Structures are given as C-alpha cells and as structure tokens.
Amino acid sequence: MGVKKKINVLKRRSKFLIAPIAEYVKKDRSRIRGTYTKYTSNLPIDEKTILYEAYHGKNITGNIYALFLEILKDDKLKDYKHIWVINDQENPLIKQYSNMPNIEFVQVDSKGYLKYLASAKYLLNDTSFPFYFFKREGQVYVNTWHGTPLKTLGTDINGRSMSGHKNIQRNMLHVDFLVSPNEFTYKKLLNSHDVYEIFPGKVLDFGYPRVDLTLNTDSSKVKEDLTIASDIKVVLYAPTWRGEVGKENDTSQALLDDVEAMQTALGSDYVVLLKAHYFTTQFFKKVGLDHLCVPDWYDTNRLLSAVDVLVTDYSSIFFEFLPTQKPVLFLMEDFAEYELSRGLYFNKEDLPGPVCMNREELVSSLLQMDNLRYELNYKTFLEKYCYNDTGMQSKKIIDAIFHNQYQDEQIKTETKKEKLLFYCGGFYNNGITMSAINLFENIDYSKYEVTVIDNSNNHKDKFNNIKKLNPKVHVLFRPGVFNRTIKETYWHELVMRRGVISEFMEKKAPVHAYKREMRRLIGDAKFDYGVDFGGYNKFWSLLFAFSGFKKTSIYLHNDMKEEFNKKVNGKFKHKHNLKVIFSLYKFYDKIVSVAKSTNEANKGALSSLVPNSEEKMVYVNNVINAKGILEQRTQKEMIERSRTNYLILREAQTDDDSVLNIYGVKAPSKTNMNFVNIGRFSPEKGHDKLLLAFSEVVKDFPNSRLYIIGDGPLKGAIQKQIKALNLTEHVVLTGQLNNPFSLLDYCDCFILTSEYEGQGLVLMEAMVLDKPVIGTNVTGIKSVLEGGYGQLVDNNVEAITSGMNNYIRNGLEFKKFDYDKYNKEALEMFYKHVCNK
Template identity: 30%
Template sequence: MSLSSSARRLGSSARRLRSTARRLKRAVDAERIAFWRSRPVRPDQVLYESFAGNGMLCNPEAIFRHLLTDPAYARLTHVWALADDDAIERFRAEFAGDRRVSFVRRGSASYRQALAVSGWLINNATFPTWFSKREGQVYLNTWHGTPLKLMGFDMPSGAVQSANTLRNFLMSDYLLAANPFMAETMYEGAYRLTNVYPGTLIEEGYPRIDRQRLDAAAEAAVRAELEGSGVVLGDKPIVLFAPTWRGTSFDDPEDNIDELAAQLAALQAGVGDDRVVVLKTHQIVHAHASARPELARTLAPNSIPSNVLLGASAGLVTDYSSIFFDYLATGRPIAFFTPDADLYSSGRGTYMPLDTLPGPVADDPAETGRALGALLDGADPHPQYASWAERFAPFEDGGVTARVIDIVFGGAREGYRARPTAHDGRKRLLVYLGGMKPNGITTSALNLLGAIDHTRYDVTALLPRRRLSTDPLTQARIPAEVRQVFRVGGMNGSKAVHLRRRIDEWRGAPRTPGAEPWHEELWTAEWMRVFGDARFDWVADFSGYGPVWTTLLLHAPAVSEGGPDPVRAIWMHNEMASDRERTVNGKASMKRGLGAVFSMYSEYDQLVSVSHQLTELNRIELAEYAPADRFRTVRNFPDVEHVVRGARRPLSEFFSESDAQYEAADREIPPRPAWYEALQADEGELRWFVTVGRLSPEKNHARLIRSFLAVHRAHPEARLLIVGGGPLQDELQRQIDDAGLDDAAFLTGPQRNPYALLAASDCFVLSSLYEGQPMVLIEAAICGLPIVSTSFGSVYGALPQGAIRIVKQDDDALAAGMRAVLDGEVPPASLDTDAYRADVKAEFEALLTD
C-alpha cells in the first residue's frame, strides 16, 4: 500500500472518530438538558447573559447590580453566563464575598443546568437554538441598542439571519425598548411581532444608560482603570471613538486593523493634542486591536462597560453604532465618521438618512475630529441634536433600572410604560410550506402565499432550517408581507423519550395531543422552542407528508388564553392512499410516514385536496381516518405573472450563473448539454414535446419514453424534453440509450426556470398514473401549449372541458395523442386565469371563514 493511500485512510479514520465524538457529545449534552428540564424551576434564581457571554455588560449588568443592592430582592441568587476568561476572573474577584453570586461558563454543563432551572432569564441577545422556555420561567430580553441599521426582516436575507433572534423574542415575557421608535420599528415592525407576540413591551428607557451618570469619584475610577491598561490620559478630556463592526464586509480582520489604526491617528490629529482619543471596539475586533502596540496604547479594556466609558467621555465619534443613541442622554456632542456611507447604506441599509444624524457627518477622520473639536470648544450645538435626544432618549432620567425592575420583578403596571404589542385585527394564519424542494408542492405553496389578501390576513410561514434545505431564490419568492419562522436546532427530550416517539411513528400510530403526559410535554416544549408564546387562529400543514410537522401543528395552543383551539387544516396533494403504497426501487418509502400522518387526520378540522375529483377519491379511500364532512377542496393557485416572466426569459440564461462561478474560479466552462445545443440549433424544423415532473414511478416516464419511441419512428423530427430530477433518473437514461433515442429524448434534470423550456416547445405531455391537481397543466395552458395527458381522476377538472386531449393509460393511446398534435388535431390550451383565480380564492376564503 502506498504512503499516500495510508495517509488517506488514516485521515478518513480520524474524521470518523471526530464525527463520532461530536455525536456522542451532543447526545450527552441532550441528556443533561433533558435531566435538568425535568427538575423544578428555582423561582429565586436569576440567570444573566450578555453578548453570548462576552462579559458582564449592557442592560443585564445594570439590572443585576441594582437587584444585588436592593433589600426588597435580597432573596434572589444571581448566576452569570460568561465565555470570556478575563471577565470570569474579574467577576470572581469582585464578588468573592457574596454567596448569592456565581458564574457558569457559557456552553458548559453548568450553563445548561442554569438555563433549564433558573426562574428568571435576562439576556441582551439570544440564547442557543436548543433553549425552550419552561413553565415557571420569566424571560426578559433587553436587546442591546436602538437600531440605526436595518434589522430583522428589513435586512437583505433578514429572515434567515434573524431566525434565532425571532425565536427568542417570541419566547420572551418582556421585551425592553429604549424608546417608542425601537418598540415600533424594530420589535413590532422589523421582527414582525405585531399580532403574534403576547408578551409585554417595556418603553421605559435603558438601564445601562443609568450608568452614564458618574459622580467625580466614579469618573476618576474610570480614568484610573484606563491609565492602568496603558492609556495615557493625564488631565486631558476623553474623546471616545466607537466604530461599529461591519461583519463580513471585511475580508481580512488584519486589513481592517491597519485601516483602523490610520483612522485613529488622523482622528487624534483632528481633535488636537489637548484631548485623548480612546478606542472602544466591538468585541469581535478587540483581540486583534489589543495585539497592535499603536492601538493598545489607546484601547479601552472590555472590563469597563461601554456606558460607563460614555459617562466619562467629553465627546463621541462613531459611525453606524447604536451607541450614539445612548450618548444623546448626556447632551454632549457627537460626530459621525462614515467613510463607506454609500456602500453601507446600499448593502445593510439604515432607518434614517445619514445626513440627518444629530452631529457633523464626514468621510475623512481628520475632518471628523476637527468638527467634534469645534463643538467641544463651544460652537453652537448641532441643529438636529435636541430633536433626536427628545425622540430617542426621552425617559433617561437615571431611574430607568428601578422602573424596569418594578415592572418585571414587582409586577407593576399602573403609571408605567408597559404595553402589549399592536394588534391590527387581521386573522393570524400559520402555514408549514414543506421541505421547500423544487417541486410542485413548493410551487403551490408559494403561489398560495402570493394570492392571500395580506390586508386581511397576517401570515406566518413555517420552514425547515437545515443545511442546503432552502434555495435562496425559491425563498425570495415568499412575499415580503409573510413572517418566516424557521425550525432551527433540535428537539429537547431524552433519548428514551425520542425512541418511544420514533417507535410510534414506525408503527404508524403516533400519539394524539393529550394522550400521554410524556408525549404532550415533549411536543408542547417543541412548540415553545419554535414559536414561543405565539398564537394563531388557523394553522395548516401544506405539505401533508411529514409526521413530525403534522404532530407539531396539532400542538398549536388556543387562539387566546382560555379561548378555542385554532382551526387545523392539512393538505392532500395527491391520491394519498396510492402515494402511501408507491414503491421506488422496490421500497415503499412513504408507507410508514404517511401511515403516521393518516392516523392524525381525525385531529384535523379540514382535510384539503387540490381538486374536486381528488376530494372524492380521498374521502372514499381514507374514510376510516376521518369523517366525510372534513374533506374540502382548494385548487392550486397559479402564479401567472411568474410563469409569463419565466417563459419570456432567453434560454441563454440557463447557464449564466454557473458560467460566472466557473469564471470566478478561473476554470474552464464545461460544454453545454445536448438538449440545449439541439434547442439552440433548431430553426423550426423540429417538433418538441415537453413534460415537467419528478422522476418517480407515479409519473410513469417509462411509458412516455416508450410512446415517444413509436412517435419518433414515424416522425424523426420529434424531440422530447423530460424536465425534473428524482430517483429514477439513471434508470430512465438507460431506457433512452437502449431505445437509441439519445439524440432525440433528453433528461434535462431539475431546472430553476422550466417555463422557458415550455415556451420553446410545441406540446406538453403528461403520462402520470395519478396526480393531485397537476400545476404543470395549468402552467402549460398559460404558455398556450397543446396538452396531451393520460387519464387519471384529477385530470378531468384541472382545466376547462376540452382543453386537454385525454387518452387511456396505454402506450399506444398516448402515442396516438402525441401524433394527433403533430397532425394539427390538438389546439393550444387556454385558461381564463382571472376567473380561475377568483374561483380558487373563493374556495380558500371558505376554509378561513368555516
């Protein structure tokens, strides 16, 4: 054996061992979480966390210090979750004599214990994805600043980036806002909490800003700590430079540090030698900055809370950081250094134009320093400063912390600024969209979301969040009005409990809500982990194929406290009994899963099929699982505009994205596939049949290929495009090759834009054994193609009578239908899309008003 082969085998073994070790660790962690979640909640224990454990910082620190000194709360014990070693040592030293105070390392077993049993939870960011609030716990999320930068769903790709944040907000009992703007713009607007968040919004200001009120002794202590860290101050006033972290906008942190050092030197030159510029970096940048001597001499240590530094500073220079909102409470001047304003505004975006900020704005650090120096020397205050202070720091009187504690720990309401979130009267809908794979269910789900009247309905889409689970362009089709909730992380519960759950699913008989305590506890906790305390009026499993999702939606809580349960609907996109028995490569892969789903039909109020004929079939074939009156019909919505736009796009766009990726990697672009070359070379002499669908048994592409072979023998100009992917791809390709059709019949694989291929073809043909309501038939009609289809139940109501040439489930009959197209005997299909959509919308509205 060669040395390289041995090295590869050793490397592979090492990877397997590491993978096994990670799985074992996750299993042990899950068991620990499950154990502590079974223990009683400790009503007098408070757990604090700031910035994922980066220190005792921000609003949680201010609340902690106040509670610690307030005799009314002497009974409380306090646990800090910290990840920073320096912070842990400082913490130990400062509170060594107070037995009420302890720390846990974030991510450790002790952290999991504290998060599972603490009666009070206070965080300025987010807890991990596995966290699920328990009954008896009270969660205060203080967040960490009034936003200037776009947040939540307002950001580009914000739905995915905000998944865990939204989850934490929905679990919170209290959300703290520094001002009404933050409550309305960020919480209710950017994170879409209007209508669904049942907790309390507190608009009393920020506790951390109380800490900016320093007396002479406190200010002297701050200056001494700065001197002790290497910053030479003397008796000069401090100008604090606090740039924000721009995340992935910097390719190399070291390059950023070089730029930061140059900016700091120019800023210092601008403000003059009679003041000292002190650098306060984001936690991510601090380690890099402290390693550079020219920055270390001016760098504020993380041991000094930001608001304490603000209180000791005569002026502030920042860019897009929310720190300046806090500083408005001091009345001292601010200058804004924004060297990349245009790029930042177009990339991340801001809520207010930068030229309206409450201080001079410049893209040159020396100019920024001179502008701030002039304000410090007594120039007239910036004209917009007072109005910004009134709008964004209206309640900062030094008593914010006490008021927040009164509300959260004391239950006070009268005379305090604490309110529920806004409710605009719209009906709240929750729809699980399915796996978001490129298939008919995904298309139908997206079309439904686009057809809903969002002025009447508040819509939440539930999506999976797995690696590569959702195509970004597919997700981008979700309307902007739709709130997106992702099921991130994994379920809590011991391995023994999950084994019982999986055995039930394997048997095809999962428990129904309330059947057994262990089952109810497991799924109630999972609902809380995903949705928090959010409530909905109507919930729907639009996929209808996954028992986990079907079970989860059955555990949606009552519409309101003590109110009725939501209406529950589940979709049936096919003849479900046939789907259950369908085999692929000799395996009935959906038999157990669909069996489990069927067993839960009786718990759903509405069983929705996508055609009238399909409703009748499912009502008869599934009669043992649900009463007849629960079976309903809502046909699929077509997205006419999307189809028309796709049909108009040139074929050359099919490979533009992949070509750009090859060019970026300096790699040779591979040759175009044969089907593409044949389409491009066709000058109108060929006749193209096309079908679109998953390459699976119920589509019966094998029959289509056999029928096409007979057509091609008589009509050599005939060509066939089979668009889609699936488990039968290799088998179908062998059939094409064995039939000698490799230059006439083509498997294109799945295509992002199949409509351009429809537009390039002469006839749409469908060879399925059974279907739900095949959306492809509607799309083919929108593209104006003649249509030939085999006979199955739902084909007869898919389009107006006579629009489809329907033939028997027979090779010869299908071939005859295709030849009829070539002979000009099958006219193009047509559809009055406006009337069709109006009818389908009425069907859907009937569900919602039932």
C-alpha cells in the same frame, strides 16, 4: 428467520438501545440539552429569582447591569435572588458582589446555568438565549436588545443567509417585554427579524436603562477608576471590530495607528482611550499599550459620563452619548465597502457629526471641534432617537415589569387577524412548493396573517423558492435540535420507526416533548390554524399533529397509497415516512387532498385509518397564479447563432460581473409540431410511456418535437431511453426552469402522461395559456380535464400515441378555462375546510 437476518435484527436492536446513551455520554451538547430538559420538567419556577445575561455571558455591563442596579435599590424586591451569567470568573465585579448572599454567578451551559434558566421566574437578556432555551409557562422574559441600529439587522443585512437571524427571531417569540430606546429601534428589530405582526410580547418604548448610567454617574469616579487626572479631557475611540479570528493583527495595528495619530495631534491635554473588541485589547497588551484600552469588564455607559469627545464608526454607542450633548465624530474609511457588504439604515450626510473618510480627515476634524457645526443633525437625532433619555428610565422599566405599572404605555404590535402556521415540505423544486407559493399569492391578507416554518438547513432550491413567497408571509426557521431526555429519545425513536399505530403507542408517544418542541420554536406566538402542507416529513407531521392549535390540517398532494408503494431506482421512496404519517392522520382535524379524484382514491385506501373519514377527508383544489403565468410568458429573449434562433431559458452572473452565463434551447419552429411536458423525472410521471408513444408519433410525423421540462433521479434513465429510441434529434430535455412559461407558450400542445397525480397543477398552467392539453385518465388529471378542458386518454402507450396523432391531424377543441372563477372557488374551499369558515 435465517441466521443473517437474525444478526441484522440484533444489530438494529442493539443500536436502538445503545445510541441514545452513547450520544448523551459522548456529546456535550446532547448532555446539556438533556439536563436542561430534565430541569424544565422537574423544577418548580422560583417566583423570586432573576437571571441576568449580557452579551452571552461575556460581561456584566449594559442594559442588564443597569436594571440589576435599579432592582437592588427596590425595597419591594429586596428578598429576591440574583443570578448573573458571566463566563469570565476573574471579572472584578464578581469580587465586588461576592459578599452578598443573594447573588450568585454561573457560566453559560453550566449545570447552575441550566438550572436557573429553567426555573428562574424572571429572565433578563440583551441578545438571545441558546438554541435549547424555551420559556416555560409562568416565566417572564425581558429582552432589552443592545442598541439603536446604525447597521442593518436580520433579513436587512446584505448578502446574509435568510436563516442567519434564526435564534434571535426565535427568542423574540418568547419575549414578554421588549425594552426599546425609541420607536425606530423596536420597529427595525421586529421587522428585520420578520416577527412584527406575530410578536406576542409588549414593547416598552421607555428608553435604555444603561443611558441612566451615562447621565447619573460621577465622571470623577470614572477617571479615578481609570487613573486619569481630573483636568485631562477624554477622547473615546469605539470602533466596530471587523477583523478575522486568527488575523487580529491586521486590524489591531490600524487601530493603534489611529489612537497614536489622535493622541499626537491633541497633545497632553487629552487622553485617547480605546474601547475595542477582546482581540484588539489582547494585541494592545502584547505591545505594552493596554493602558490605552478600557477594560472589557468596565461598563461602557459609566465610561461615557467622563468622555468629552466620542469617535466611532458604525457602532450604536453614539446614540447613547448624544444626551450628553458633546461632540461625536465618525471615522468611516471603508464606508462604501461596508455599506455594500453589511448595509446601513442611515445616510452618512445625516449623522450628527463629521464623517471622516481617512485618518487625516479625522485628525483635522478633532483640531477644529469648536468650529464644526452639526447642531441641526444633532438636534434631529436627539428628538427622534433620544426622546426617552431623562436618567430615570431604569425605575420606570422595573415598575412596569415587577409592579404592573404603566400598562397604558405598553405597545402591542401583534395583529388581531386569524393566524395560520404552515410547514410547506422544505421548498424543493416540486409541485408542493409551487402550490404553496400560489396559495400565498392569493390568500386574503386583510383577514389572515400567514407564517411559514421550515428547517434552517440550506439546499440549492430552498432560499430561491422562499424568495418567491408573497412578502406578507412571515418565514420562521428552526434552529438547533429537538430537546429530549434519554427516555423521551427511546419513545421518539420508536414512534419514528413504527408510528402511533396502537393505543399502547398513543400512551407512550412523547406527546409532551412534541408540544415542548413546538413551543421552543414559536414561543408565545398564537396560531389559530396549523397546516402541514408538505405531508411527507414525519417529524413535522408529529409536531403539527400534537401542536394544540385550534384546528390542524394535513395535505395529501397525491394518491398516497401509490406514493407509499413507489420505487425510485429499485428503492422505496416514501414508504418508511408514510408508514408513520398515515398513523398520525387520526390526530388531525382535516385530511386535505388536492383534487376530487385524489380524495376519492385516498378515501378508498386510507379511510380505515381516519375516524369519521367522511367528514374529515376532504379536498381543496390548488390555487394557481394566473397573473404570474401570464406575465412570465412574455419574458422571452432570443439570440441568433449560426442562423438559428435560441430561446434563453436561464441566465446567471458569475463571480466576475463582466461574465454572464446563459442557457437556452433551439426555439420551437412553427414548421414543427411541438409537444411539451413538465414534470419531475420520477416513476409516477410516466416519461417512459411518453417517450415510447412519441417514438411512434415521429414515424408518421417526423417534424414532431417534444420538450420535457424538469429534473430528477431518473434523468439518466430517460437520457438512455431517448438515445435507444433514436429520438435525440426530436426530444429536448431543458432541465429545471424558473420560468417554463416562455417555452410553453411557444409550443403547440401540452401532454401529461402520469401514472397518477395529486391534481396536475401543470395542466392548469397550460390551460391558463390556452394550450390544448392531453392527459392520461388517472387520479388527479381526471379531475382537471373532465368537462371538456382537454383530452383524456387511457393510461397506455397505444392510447397516448393515438391521442398525439389525433391532435396533429385534427387539432383539439377544448373548453376555455376561467381561472378567476376557479381560484375563487378553490379559495372558498380552503377557507371552509382549513380555516373553518
């Protein structure tokens, strides 16, 4: 070994040894995750400890506080230990309870927090625990959420990233008891976070415990706490904060003006209080008016017991005020903008009080409170959203959770269908993504519940492709990073470099960490079948290999030995990942190729890595979306410019809705012979051969044209080759198209000249449109075209040239493709091999 090589090896080994320790020492989040992970492995679960967390530790209020108070009154729970998560150590309630030896206060991410989060038997939260949290076997997670939603949630929020709800979604899959104020709330919450049918917990549609505080608190005590005279009426203004950090004054001044306008109009018989965001409170303090703000630590529901009139905008607070049967008014100056940007679940005309569009209307409505008639709306809201509010809900909830009562009233939303969990390879614009979309369009949803899991990172293709999934498919996103200790990190990194290649590595691989990570992501959700449909990502292959599902499968979308050796621009594309993934095949129940010839090639190259390979290595043909193809072929739009017709292939609106960007190509002419190819610009697709062959065709048939649909790393090389072969006037590169079928339908003949294929899905798409097809006689393509569905030619320039020339001269007879029969057989294969049917 040369000196330079030795130095490089030494550097790599040094980095391998130092990096995990350096990360642990330098990065707080890494240290937090590692400490929490250690606690979950080493600490026993304390059967008599309860952890309480409200609003990520911002205060001690709301549903969690109400449950805490009820638990303290329960003699059967008197020897329990209570851990409150509160970041503000100056909170007055800490002093109030500090003399009780069984109550402790911790801050989010502190060692105490990590310890109790890992070991407390009962975990109570009204929002969500951090990314690193996962519920251990034996823990009980109670989530109360924090309001009946007026504003949209999760995936229903207008313009929100599809993964913006990822941690709440993940938390829901760990929940044992979801406390809900009404049917509307739990259905909206679970559906908008895309977990309704896979939610593993039980819904307690028992009402909110915090409403008990509103109905049972002595209002005179509240006025005393806030130094308000007993004969003064209270107007509470509780708006949603919509400012920006750093620009608090912009909204806070407007709120101050609102408060002053109301106070001036109502006079000295009333006091107008503001319950607002922390930033707004700080602004009021700065201008000497903080006495108008209700302290953040003071429980809002206790406060409501002393309120005579509530003014809000989009806050859910009004639902919990309704049982008092006192007036509610809404100030919605930005209603149109807010409805467009965020979205609302209600029409403003249906709300149980006047909706005021400006300050003047609000003041006018306040002065006419006695004459405002909203009894019908008010009654409707009480019946639909407040039917549980009797003032005794906290005890009922405690009895259900701690004393095993009311089991017949607990609701299960989880379906009884068999459940499949897929990883689909990242949803890039490629054949794997299209295969997944097509499969999900055809699965029998009366028998199967389908869920896809993916990283939450964004790239330009991902969310556009996810939107194409059948709406019955659930989509989960992976938030945060892999929890692991330093020791686990070393072994994981070794696995990621070398794979599980020996008995020694099988013993040392941190399988428990992979199981724990899968649990962190899916909680208690039960999946029967785990399918690594992507097959190229070693981390996801590890998670699925050791997931513990009833049956696991991994897909091979290509001749994997060829993929292993593939180079793009002089560099191996998949070698490092596939080395690890090949070593994991033995841990899967089925290794699924996507065509008969592909399975034969993969068996020949890889069967030595797969025990019982004859049984475990199978093939399942890809499903095609014939209906979608036939619909998209008709979506054609032409424009004429300089007496030339252009086929519109893409269009996009800009930020200025008065401007439309369109992209098109010169429409294929009937006087030309138009060939078309669809494929990623990658070495295995053989575009270089195709162009060489086509350059020979053009010599004899100059009216020939070739349209190539796709994109990829070799685009620059392909453009240079087109220029070098003088094919600029004959070859059109269209780029990636969402709908290639309108152009394909205009062309005469489809040609695919790959070095190898998994199955050649694009061939069948052309066959659905009854197009003549020419393909090289290689793995994947052979399985599709044999039997007379197209012309197979040898994989060389001369044979491809001859095939194209022969088509121009003589046409091509081919067998009609029965896509309905094909799909039925492909699905039967899927159910048999993947679902064990």
